[in-house]
Amino acid sequence: MVKNEFPKDFLWGGAIACSQADGGYREGGKGISTQDCRFFDPNWDEKTIYERAYFSEMSTAGLKKAIEDEGNINYPLRRGIDFYHKYPQDISLLKELGLKVFRTSISWSRIFPNGDDILPNDEGIKYYRDLFGKLKENDIKIFATIVHYDIPVNLVLKYGGWKNRKTIDFYLKYVKVLFENFGDIVDYWLPFNEINAARFGTWDGACLIKGEEENYDQSIYQCVHHQFIASAKVIELSKKMLKKPMIGAMIARFCSYPATCKPEDVLQSIHDEQYSNYFYLDVMARGEYPKYMDRFFEKMGVNIQFAEGDKELLKNNTADFVSFSYYSSQVSTIDQSWSKTCGNLVAEANLNPYLKTNEIGWTIDGIGLRIVLNQLYDRYQLPLFIAENGLGTFEKLEEGNTIHDDYRISYFEEHFKAMKEAITDGIDLIGYTAWGIIDIVSCGPLTMDKRYGVIYVDYDNCGNGTGNRYKKDSFYWYKKVIETNGENL
Ligand code: BGP
Numbered sequence: 001m002v003k004n005e006f007p008k009d010f011l012w013g014g015a016i017a018c019s020q021a022d023g024g025y026r027e028g029g030k031g032i033s034t035q036d037c038r039f040f041d042p043n044w045d046e047k048t049i050y051e052r053a054y055f056s057e058m059s060t061a062g063l064k065k066a067i068e069d070e071g072n073i074n075y076p077l078r079r080g081i082d083f084y085h086k087y088p089q090d091i092s093l094l095k096e097l098g099l100k101v102f103r104t105s106i107s108w109s110r111i112f113p114n115g116d117d118i119l120p121n122d123e124g125i126k127y128y129r130d131l132f133g134k135l136k137e138n139d140i141k142i143f144a145t146i147v148h149y150d151i152p153v154n155l156v157l158k159y160g161g162w163k164n165r166k167t168i169d170f171y172l173k174y175v176k177v178l179f180e181n182f183g184d185i186v187d188y189w190l191p192f193n194e195i196n197a198a199r200f201g202t203w204d205g206a207c208l209i210k211g212e213e214e215n216y217d218q219s220i221y222q223c224v225h226h227q228f229i230a231s232a233k234v235i236e237l238s239k240k241m242l243k244k245p246m247i248g249a250m251i252a253r254f255c256s257y258p259a260t261c262k263p264e265d266v267l268q269s270i271h272d273e274q275y276s277n278y279f280y281l282d283v284m285a286r287g288e289y290p291k292y293m294d295r296f297f298e299k300m301g302v303n304i305q306f307a308e309g310d311k312e313l314l315k316n317n318t319a320d321f322v323s324f325s326y327y328s329s330q331v332s333t334i335d336q337s338w339s340k341t342c343g344n345l346v347a348e349a350n351l352n353p354y355l356k357t358n359e360i361g362w363t364i365d366g367i368g369l370r371i372v373l374n375q376l377y378d379r380y381q382l383p384l385f386i387a388e389n390g391l392g393t394f395e396k397l398e399e400g401n402t403i404h405d406d407y408r409i410s411y412f413e414e415h416f417k418a419m420k421e422a423i424t425d426g427i428d429l430i431g432y433t434a435w436g437i438i439d440i441v442s443c444g445p446l447t448m449d450k451r452y453g454v455i456y457v458d459y460d461n462c463g464n465g466t467g468n469r470y471k472k473d474s475f476y477w478y479k480k481v482i483e484t485n486g487e488n489l
Pocket of ligand 1: 017388
């Protein structure tokens with residue numbers, strides 16, 4: 001009989017990224033990262049904040065100013081939630097929650113402050129040894145992202161960042177240090193967060209300044225190609241250096257249903273899926289550039305430069321598991337007048353009239369998660385890991401120092417039920433890390449007041465506040481789910 005339950009060893013977890021959580025800017029020998037350079041003006045109104053979240057890219061002047069602005073506090077990703085100092089108490093809370101796995105990223109600029117340094121920074125290595133040691137002491141597995149958008153800014157200034165193949169060598173040198181020091185303690189590795197992000201947020205994904213690019217599309221895809229090569233080289237290295245390598249490929253999953261059964265809409269949906277999602281996973285999980293991309297590249301005037309051996313490298317070093325972020329879904333149509341909303345990384349997404357949206361406008365679609373799990377497993381037949389999912393919304397600390405977040409509980413419940421159903425569909429889903437398990441600075445708007453956590457952090461958009469942590473109602477609810485391994489869902 002088919003069992004409707006989570007596997008015994010299912011990895012219930014939570015996720016953060018170093019640039020959004022750590023703070024500790026320039027402490028312990030850390031260099032400046034590309035994410036440290038993103039400016040936020042506390043006087044911006046909400047409309048400006050959210051417009052910038054989707055459309056603002058780094059400018060040459062903005063970057064120059066950021067580097068000179070050492071002491072300026074209006075760079076929220078320099079302060080995060082002070083996880084750098086507070087991680088012991090945060091891990092105690094995660095232990096109390098019962099987490100089985102914790103996803104965070106490693107800050108490249110903490111290990112190699114300038115990216116091209118000859119020797120790594122010992123203090124940076126020690127920080128991660130302590131942090132990872134603490135997690136292991138508490139029986140929490142580690143899911144480490146090697147680059148979650150932030151790279152040492154020096155690599156951009158001096159070499160052009162991912163546009164330059166040299167960056168792959170610097171990256172490999174960094175990864176070698178990580179494998180040497182943490183190869184036996186980290187359980188799952190992700191070479192890159194959301195490798196398809198470059199197409200949507202160019203500074204985050206590719207560290208490119210739009211205004212400086214002669215052929216913008218060409219530069220984006222050349223950067224992505226270098227990231228593919230870097231990922232394959234990580235896999236190649238892992239086979240030599242790690243006892244049990246588990247290296248994943250990750251995308252931001254943009255699920256897009258045909259808006260109608262009109263053949264044109266169905267075809268549009270196929271094209272949207274290929275262009276935004278499958279291209280990236282096809283390269284990393286199947287090991288080659290899919291033929292369908294030739295038409296997209298031709299239309300954009302893109303001609304990717306392959307070096308000798310690139311094709312073989314990709315073919316021989318495919319991912320051990322497939323991972324993705326999933327927040328909402330959208331629809332595909334050729335109807336230009338279709339109603340719009342927004343979503344993760346996209347300012348304009350075609351709205352699905354059958355779904356509700358959250359306060360920010362992102363649709364809420366639990367069944368979409370089951371659909372995505374089925375699609376990805378059908379296509380790749382590899383274990384799946386949901387690396388990000390959750391509800392970001394505005395919250396104010398309530399009486400009794402808590403948040404009654406029944407909306408988050410119902411979002412989780414809908415998505416967890418969908419996961420359970422997908423497992424019953426036969427999908428090999430190994431883990432789930434709820435995004436921003438503890439409130440962190442949001443990546444798009446750069447604010448604190450868009451919160452995802454089951455733990456509230458008392459900082460406002462300007463970094464004012466006690467920094468105290470408080471458990472929300474969803475903390476107790478999620479704890480119960482983990483304790484019972486989702487039995488009552
Ligand atoms: C993903 C990023 C995360 C995260 C999340 C939510 O694309 O990997 O870093 O922040 O989106 O986005 P936001 O923080 O803008 O709400």
